[in-house]
Amino acid sequence: xxxxxxxxxxxxxxxxxxxxxxxxxxxxxxxxxxxxxxxxxxxxxxxxxxxxxxxxxxxxxxxxxxxxxxxxxxxxxxxxxxxxxxxxxxxxxxxxxxxxxxxxxxxxxxxxxxxxxxxxxxxxxxxxxxxxxxxxxxxxxxxxxxxxxxxxxxxxxxxxxxxxxxxxxxxxxxxxxxxxxxxxxxxxxxxxxxxxxxxxxxxxxxxxxxxxxxxxxxxxxxxxxxxxxxxxxxxxxxxxxxxxxxxxxxxxxxxxxxxxxxxxxxxxxxxxxxxxxxxxxxxxxxxxxxxxxxxxxxxxxxxxxxxxxxxxxxxxxxxxxxxxxxxxxxxxxxxxxxxxxxxxxxxxxxxxxxxxxxxxxxxxxxxxxxxxxxxxxxxxxxxxxxxxxxxxxxxxxxxxxxxxxxxxxxxxxxxxxxxxxxxxxxxxxxxxxxxxxxxxxxxxxxxxxxxxxxxxxxxxxxxxxxxxxxxxxxxxxxxxxxxxxxxxxxxxxxxxxxxxx
Ligand SMILES: Nc1ncnc2c1ncn2[C@@H]1O[C@H](COP(=O)(O)OP(=O)(O)OP(=O)(O)O)[C@@H](O)[C@H]1O
Numbered sequence: 235x236x237x238x239x240x241x242x243x244x245x246x247x248x249x250x251x252x253x254x255x256x257x258x259x260x261x262x263x264x265x266x267x268x269x270x271x272x273x274x275x276x277x278x279x280x281x282x283x284x285x286x287x288x289x290x291x292x293x294x295x296x297x298x299x300x301x302x303x304x305x306x307x308x309x310x311x312x313x314x315x316x317x318x319x320x321x322x323x324x325x326x327x328x329x330x331x332x333x334x335x336x337x338x339x340x341x342x343x344x345x346x347x348x349x350x351x352x353x354x355x356x357x358x359x360x361x362x363x364x365x366x367x368x369x370x371x372x373x374x375x376x377x378x379x380x381x382x383x384x385x386x387x388x389x390x391x392x393x394x395x396x397x398x399x400x401x402x403x404x405x406x407x408x409x410x411x412x413x414x415x416x417x418x419x420x421x422x423x424x425x426x427x428x429x430x431x432x433x434x435x436x437x438x439x440x441x442x443x444x445x446x447x448x449x450x451x452x453x454x455x456x457x458x459x460x461x462x463x464x465x466x467x468x469x470x471x472x473x474x475x476x477x478x479x480x481x482x483x484x485x486x487x488x489x490x491x492x493x494x495x496x497x498x499x500x501x502x503x504x505x506x507x508x509x510x511x512x513x514x515x516x517x518x519x520x521x522x523x524x525x526x527x528x529x530x531x532x533x534x535x536x537x538x539x540x541x542x543x544x545x546x547x548x549x550x551x552x553x554x555x556x557x558x559x560x561x562x563x564x565x566x567x568x569x570x571x572x573x574x575x576x577x578x579x580x581x582x583x584x585x586x587x588x589x590x591x592x593x594x595x596x597x598x599x600x601x602x603x604x605x606x607x608x609x610x611x612x613x614x615x616x617x618x619x620x621x622x623x624x625x626x627x628x629x630x631x632x633x634x635x636x637x638x639x640x641x642x643x644x645x646x647x648x649x650x651x652x653x654x655x656x657x658x659x660x661x662x663x664x665x666x667x668x669x670x671x672x673x674x675x676x677x678x679x680x681x682x683x684x685x686x687x688x689x690x691x692x693x694x695x696x697x698x699x700x701x702x703x704x705x706x707x708x709x710x711x712x713x714x715x716x717x718x719x720x721x722x723x724x725x726x727x728x729x730x731x732x733x734x735x
Contacts, residue, residue: 289309292307501527583639607624
C-alpha cells in the first residue's frame with residue numbers, strides 16, 4: 235500500500251565497513267512530492283545511504299523517521315512494507331526468467347498471491363509500457379538490451395506503488411528516449427505526493443529533474459540547495475571541496491597513419507554496409523539510441539563478434555580482428571557491463587586490474603607482486619580510485635571505482651587502438667574530466683580511440699567526429715566543426731540539424 239505524503243528524514247547517520255568510514259553523521263530530508271538529488275564523488279557514500287533507506291544495511295548510529303514515526307528497517311522487506319522502493323545501481327534481472335516474472339520478482343508473497351495472474355500481466359504491461367514499447371512479457375529478460383532490462387528494474391519498483399522511490403544511478407543504463415519517459419513518470423508520481431530520491435552523475439539530468447540537491451562529501455552532507463540556487467560550479471565545489479578545476483583539452487592533435495579499418499561491415503540484413511578508417515591520434519565517437527547498431531559495430535571492431543565485412547589492423551592487413559586475437563593486435567576493448575562482462579567478483583581489486591597484463595609483472599618464471607602493486611598504485615593515483623587496500627575484494631568498491639579499475643586494466647595493456655563502450659558510466663564528474671584528459675593525451679601520443687557514449691555532452695567535448703547510428707547503419711557522420719548536442723540528438727531521431735550526412 236502506498237504511503238505517499240509522509241516524508242522521510244535521516245539524522246546523524248554513520249556507517250563504517252572495516253576501516254572505511256562510508257557515512258559520517260549524514261543528514262537527508264526527503265519531502266513528499268519532491269525530487270531530491272543526492273550528488274557526490276565516487277565513494278562519497280551515496281549508495282550506502284540508499285542501502286540504509288532500502289533496509290539492506292543498518293546504520294551504526296543515527297535515526298530514520300517517516301512522518302512523525304521512527305523507522306527501524308531490518309530488511310528490504312520491511313522497507314517495502316513502509317512504501318519504500320529502491321532501484322539499485324547495477325541492473326539486476328534474472329536473465330533466464332520472463333520479463334513478467336522479473337517485474338514481480340521479490341514482491342511480497344501475500345500481495346502477489348492476492349493478485350490473479352491476469353491482473354499481474356495487466357499491471358506489468360501497463361507499468362512497463364509507460365517506459366518502453368513493444369516488449370513481450372513472456373520473453374526471457376536476458377534477450378533484452380541493457381536499457382530495457384533497467385526499465386524492467388524500474389517497473390519492478392513502480393508496481394509496488396511506492397510512497398518513496400529511490401533511483402540510484404538508474405538512468406545510467408537507459409537510452410535517452412527511455413530516460414525522458416522515466417522523467418515524465420517521475421513528474422506524475424511527485425504530483426501524486428511521492429518523494430523521489432534521485433542519484434546521477436550527469437549534471438544535465440540533475441539540473442532538469444531536481445527540486446533540491448544535497449551533496450555528500452566523504453560520507454558527510456555538506457550542503458542542500460534549492461532548485462533556484464543550483465549552479466554546476468557550486469555543486470562541483472561542494473562535491474570536491476575545491477573550486478572544480480576544468481582541464482583544457484588539446485584540440486589540435488595531428489592525425490597520423492591509418493590504424494584500424496572496417497570495410498563493408500554489415501550489422502543486419504538489408505542495412506547499409508559501414509566503412510571506417512581510424513587514424514593514429516584520432517578519437518571517434520559512436521552514438522545512437524539503444525539498439526540501433528553502435529554497440530554491435532563496436533563489438534565488430536573489437537572482434538568480439540563476427541559477421542559480414544572485414545575489420546583489419548592496417549599494420550597487419552592479413553589478419554582480421556577476430557575473437558581472441560584483439561589483444562595480440564594491440565586492440566583493447568572495454569565492455570559496457572561491469573558485472574558479468576568484465577569483473578571477477580571473487581577476486582581482489584588488484585587481481586581484477588592485473589589479469590590481462592600479468593606478463594609485465596614477471597621476473598623470470600615468477601610473478602613479482604611488488605611490481606604489480608606499484609603498477610596498479612600509479613593507476614589508483616591517476617584515476618583517483620578510492621579503496622581501502624589493493625587486496626580488498628572488488629565488491630568492496632563503489633560502482634564508479636569499479637568502473638575505474640576496469641578502465642585501468644585496459645589502459646595498462648598499452649594498446650594502439652582502444653575501443654571503449656560507455657567507459658564513464660557511473661563515474662563522477664571530476665574524474666570524468668580527468669579521464670577525458672587522459673584519453674586526449676593518449677591520442678596526442680598516437681593512440682586511436684573509439685568511444686561509444688550515451689552522454690552526448692561527453693562526445694561534444696571530446697571527440698573528433700561522431701558516427702550516429704540509426705537502424706543498424708550510420709545515419710550521420712558529424713565532424714568536430716559542426717558537433718553540437720542538438721546535431722547529435724537530432725540525428726538520433728533521424729533528423730539532420732547541422733549534420734553532414
Ligand atoms: N560492502 C562494503 N564493504 C566494504 N566497503 C564498502 C562496502 N560498501 C561500500 N564500501 C565503501 O564505502 C565507501 C562509500 O561507498 P558508496 O558505494 O556508498 O559510494 P557512492 O557514493 O555510491 O559511489 P559511486 O558514485 O561510485 O557509486 C567507499 O569507500 C566504498 O569502497
